Amino acid sequence: MNETEAAADPLADALIAARLFTLAPKVFGGLVLRGSSPARDALIEALAGAIALRRMPGHVDDERLLGGIDIAASLAAGRPIVQKGLIEEAQNGALIIPMAERMDTSVAGRLVQALDDAKAALVMLDDSVEADDSPPTSLMERAAFRCDLAASRQWQGVELPPVPAAGWGHVAPLDDKQLRGLATTAVLLGVDDVRALIFAEAAARGAALLAGRAVAEDADLATAVRLVLAPRATRIPEFEDQQEEQPEPDDTPPDQPPEDQPPPDSNTSDPPDDQTQQSQQQDLEELLVEAAKAAIPRDLLEQLAQGNAPRRGSSTGTGQKRKSGMRGKPLGARPGMPRGGARLALIDSLRAAVPWQNVRRREKGMDADAPIIMRKEDLRIRRFEERAARVTIFAVDASGSAAAARLSEAKGAVELMLAQAYVTRSEVALIAFRGATAEVLLPPTRSLTRAKRALSELPGGGGTPLAMGLNAARECADGVIAKGRSASLVILTDGRANITADGQPGRAQANEDAKAAARAIYARGIDSLVVDISARPGPEGAALANAMGGRFLALPRADARMLQQAIQAAQPLGKAA
Amino acid sequence: MARFPFSAIVGQDEMKQALLIAAVDPSVGGVMVFGDRGTGKSTAARALASLLPPIMAIANCPYGCSKEEQARYPGVVGDGPLKKRAVPFVDLPLGATEDRVIGSLDLERALRSGEKAFEPGLLAKAHRGFLYIDEINLLEDHLVDLLLDVAASGENVVEREGLSVRHPAKFVLIGSGNPEEGELRPQLLDRFGLSVEVRTPKDLEVRIEIMRLVAANEADPAAFAERWAGEDEKILKKIARGKARLPKLVPGDDVLRDAANLCLAVGADGLRGELTLMRAARAYAALEGAKSVTRQHLIAIAPSALRHRLRRDVLDETGSTTRITRAIEELFG
Numbered sequence: 001m002n003e004t005e006a007a008a009d010p011l012a013d014a015l016i017a018a019r020l021f022t023l024a025p026k027v028f029g030g031l032v033l034r035g036s037s038p039a040r041d042a043l044i045e046a047l048a049g050a051i052a053l054r055r056m057p058g059h060v061d062d063e064r065l066l067g068g069i070d071i072a073a074s075l076a077a078g079r080p081i082v083q084k085g086l087i088e089e090a091q092n093g094a095l096i097i098p099m100a101e102r103m104d105t106s107v108a109g110r111l112v113q114a115l116d117d118a119k120a121a122l123v124m125l126d127d128s129v130e131a132d133d134s135p136p137t138s139l140m141e142r143a144a145f146r147c148d149l150a151a152s153r154q155w156q157g158v159e160l161p162p163v164p165a166a167g168w169g170h171v172a173p174l175d176d177k178q179l180r181g182l183a184t185t186a187v188l189l190g191v192d193d194v195r196a197l198i199f200a201e202a203a204a205r206g207a208a209l210l211a212g213r214a215v216a217e218d219a220d221l222a223t224a225v226r227l228v229l230a231p232r233a234t235r236i237p238e239f240e241d242q243q244e245e246q247p248e249p250d251d252t253p254p255d256q257p258p259e260d261q262p263p264p265d266s267n268t269s270d271p272p273d274d275q276t277q278q279s280q281q282q283d284l285e286e287l288l289v290e291a292a293k294a295a296i297p298r299d300l301l302e303q304l305a306q307g308n309a310p311r312r313g314s315s316t317g318t319g320q321k322r323k324s325g326m327r328g329k330p331l332g333a334r335p336g337m338p339r340g341g342a343r344l345a346l347i348d349s350l351r352a353a354v355p356w357q358n359v360r361r362r363e364k365g366m367d368a369d370a371p372i373i374m375r376k377e378d379l380r381i382r383r384f385e386e387r388a389a390r391v392t393i394f395a396v397d398a399s400g401s402a403a404a405a406r407l408s409e410a411k412g413a414v415e416l417m418l419a420q421a422y423v424t425r426s427e428v429a430l431i432a433f434r435g436a437t438a439e440v441l442l443p444p445t446r447s448l449t450r451a452k453r454a455l456s457e458l459p460g461g462g463g464t465p466l467a468m469g470l471n472a473a474r475e476c477a478d479g480v481i482a483k484g485r486s487a488s489l490v491i492l493t494d495g496r497a498n499i500t501a502d503g504q505p506g507r508a509q510a511n512e513d514a515k516a517a518a519r520a521i522y523a524r525g526i527d528s529l530v531v532d533i534s535a536r537p538g539p540e541g542a543a544l545a546n547a548m549g550g551r552f553l554a555l556p557r558a559d560a561r562m563l564q565q566a567i568q569a570a571q572p573l574g575k576a577a
Numbered sequence: 578m579a580r581f582p583f584s585a586i587v588g589q590d591e592m593k594q595a596l597l598i599a600a601v602d603p604s605v606g607g608v609m610v611f612g613d614r615g616t617g618k619s620t621a622a623r624a625l626a627s628l629l630p631p632i633m634a635i636a637n638c639p640y641g642c643s644k645e646e647q648a649r650y651p652g653v654v655g656d657g658p659l660k661k662r663a664v665p666f667v668d669l670p671l672g673a674t675e676d677r678v679i680g681s682l683d684l685e686r687a688l689r690s691g692e693k694a695f696e697p698g699l700l701a702k703a704h705r706g707f708l709y710i711d712e713i714n715l716l717e718d719h720l721v722d723l724l725l726d727v728a729a730s731g732e733n734v735v736e737r738e739g740l741s742v743r744h745p746a747k748f749v750l751i752g753s754g755n756p757e758e759g760e761l762r763p764q765l766l767d768r769f770g771l772s773v774e775v776r777t778p779k780d781l782e783v784r785i786e787i788m789r790l791v792a793a794n795e796a797d798p799a800a801f802a803e804r805w806a807g808e809d810e811k812i813l814k815k816i817a818r819g820k821a822r823l824p825k826l827v828p829g830d831d832v833l834r835d836a837a838n839l840c841l842a843v844g845a846d847g848l849r850g851e852l853t854l855m856r857a858a859r860a861y862a863a864l865e866g867a868k869s870v871t872r873q874h875l876i877a878i879a880p881s882a883l884r885h886r887l888r889r890d891v892l893d894e895t896g897s898t899t900r901i902t903r904a905i906e907e908l909f910g
């Protein structure tokens with residue numbers, strides 16, 4: 001794709017998305033605005049003029065979100081005062097959520113329910129910097145539009161013209177050809193989620209409404225594709241003549257749809273003959289795919305071009321949740337004094353005190369409107385649940401010297417360890433090093449499914465950049481430790497380094513670098529284990545383990561299961577919980 | 578709010594079948610739905626709620642208990658007359674607090690009258706009905722433990738905040754989740770009677786049909802519900818008839834032997850597999866209006882009943898479903 005096609009300012013599309021969103025916030029569920037920029041601020045201001053926006057801070061709690069008894073007001077009034085929750089307060093507009101990528105699981109869970117019941121609409125501001133950081137997936141998939149405004153250079157004259165009051169009823173349902181066009185485009189873009197299709201359909205009709213049309217035209221469909229489908233693309237569409245191969249019979253037989261509904265408008269217009277219909281269909285699809293291609297975000301395109309399709313589910317959500325759980329999930333409160341770092345749980349303390357008020361007042365001879373009487377035994381402190389917290393980082397030597405045969409055993413061992421890990425609620429990360437690179441194949445996860453895929457995609461061969469592997473493992477461990485968990489390294493290698501830390505061949509320097517990297521691990525005090533997987537173990541592995549201050553294990557002829565048992569015996573993975 | 582009609586859900590037959598079986602015979606245990614995002618998992622589970630024949634419950638009982646439970650929980654259960662009510666369907670949000678799930682001190686009554694009363698939580702609301710947990714694999718561990726305990730014992734025991742309450746909480750657990758985002762603990766998995774796998778519909782026609790139906794629903798929910806009311810009514814009747822027929826169906830020795838053989842052949846752990854097979858086959862037969870439970874019924878539900886019980890061999894790439902169908906072919910030809 002060339003420069004000119006992408007030259008339009010991203011704000012232009014964001015404005016259309018915002019207008020569509022204001023048209024029917026609850027139908028579209030949400031609008032994600034990524035990237036802090038003046039354009040975004042201007043757009044938010046314009047949005048606030050169009051619909052009521054209620055700001056939701058990240059620390060909102062269940063009571064405020066859903067409503068309930070306002071304790072303070074109730075105590076003051078001496079009778080229960082019920083307050084509305086934020087979701088209800090934003091009924092006629094939308095909730096605007098700053099820093100949505102840092103949202104807490106519990107809040108996301110509530111919002112998901114509200115979205116599913118069509119009781120809320122969200123404007124999520126995503127300020128994440130890294131590509132794989134984003135608001136919780138469960139919310140992302142329920143928001144029709146996502147716009148990246150980081151690169152926008154425009155901020156003046158941002159206006160949202162009022163939307164027509166006519167309403168959806170004035171736009172005819174999409175016809176067969178149009179629906180087929182959207183569905184085919186989604187397939188070509190690798191968009192599996194059916195929600196995306198549903199949003200695209202609504203967006204197409206919305207675009208027609210905004211343009212003052214009663215029937216959606218090709219341009220409206222293109223808008224829907226650009227705004228809804230393109231940002232969700234998982235592959236670059238290659239448009240060929242694939243009319244024939246597309247419908248692949250799957251688990252759902254096509255003769256399923258109930259017979260009692262004729263396709264809308266099938267009898268109102270004379271269907272053109274087959275040939276023309278076919279080519280019209282083709283034209284529309286080509287048009288839509290072109291629209292999509294032009295609108296796929298640049299960074300996504302780069303990723304796709306490199307062949308790493310963004311893995312489903314990897315776009316955090318899960319990782320995010322784990323992160324917010326690191327400091328422990330509040331477990332409710334227990335009696336105790338707030339000292340030594342324990343925090344007072346105010347609501348719970350009040351809760352504990354309230355039932356006694358009548359008695360205490362009587363005891364002290366006070367009248368009914370006396371302030372609440374607290375005693376020491378009412379005090380409650382917060383309790384947090386510590387997360388099961390061990391992450392085992394595997395660094396696997398996939399070089400030629402480590403031998404392809406050993407590699408598959410190492411893979412097997414990792415899988416077995418992982419199967420164990422999810423029983424004991426610990427997590428596993430995987431790093432592979434070969435040739436001139438060390439790559440994090442799998443960030444810390446508990447998912448067996450993902451790990452298996454990462455492993456099966458792991459190729460072997462090339463030199464041994466041991467220093468790189470060790471450094472990558474250490475960095476990964478640092479990240480884990482920074483989040484308050486403990487990390488342990490398992491390094492599967494033959495110890496015969498021949499690529500230096502900066503990717504140059506050279507055995508001597510490579511060994512020096514490896515030693516330096518090992519010492520850095522030692523300096524951090526990271527728990528480590530070196531497993532020598534060469535057919536004839538030499539002194540290198542042991543020396544490496546020594547430099548790391550870790551244990552050493554030589555496994556010349558072991559199968560996956562033996563390897564796993566040995567690792568487990570040497571390293572108390574299971575003791576995490 | 579009007580839910581999407583169950584009968585208007587396109588495809589996903591195994592999931593719908595499993596949900597209906599659980600509706601006919603709650604003792605089958607819950608249903609776990611594994612699958613990609615946006616495949617109608619939540620929609621189907623929520624649609625089921627409005628499909629169930631009403632139950633008789635004691636009118637002033639906070640837990641909606643039946644007459645039989647009155648004797649077992651004296652003082653807890655109300656004592657009023659019986660009244661028809663809808664089967665409860667509770668949607669447990671991810672990140673719900675323990676308080677909300679098990680119940681807590683009733684703040685309103687505490688404030689109003691200084692009385693220490695129990696405010697039932699979501700578990701109480703779900704009694705005799707369904708407890709649906711989307712993304713159950715991401716649920717906090719301590720909540721999972723709690724749910725397991727209650728699901729196993731059928732009652733919720735609260736000993737906190739100075740409260741001491743014991744109330745019945747029998748419900749069918751419906752969970753959904755995507756295994757790519759985190760595994761489910763085997764202890765919890767085992768609690769589910771049936772497990773089904775749903776995929777994103779890949780068929781173009783099906784996907785177009787879904788768009789069309791959803792658009793129609795959005796344009797005019799009332800008319801849409803009206804249009805599908807007849808179909809939904811049919812399913813509701815089917816469930817009601819199945820429930821009535823269920824006690825009359827006793828699986829014969831041949832079916833029991835088939836069940837045992839199948840469990841042995843696939844290496845399903847524990848007795849729970851056989852029990853579930855038997856119960857699910859019976860419920861399925863009842864749903865279908867059959868006169869007796871046959872091998873065909875057993876085969877139809879075997880993948881759902883056993884899929885999640887196979888001992889996991891991570892080095893074996895063969896999927897559980899394949900292993901079960903293979904065993905069925907070998908055993909029953």
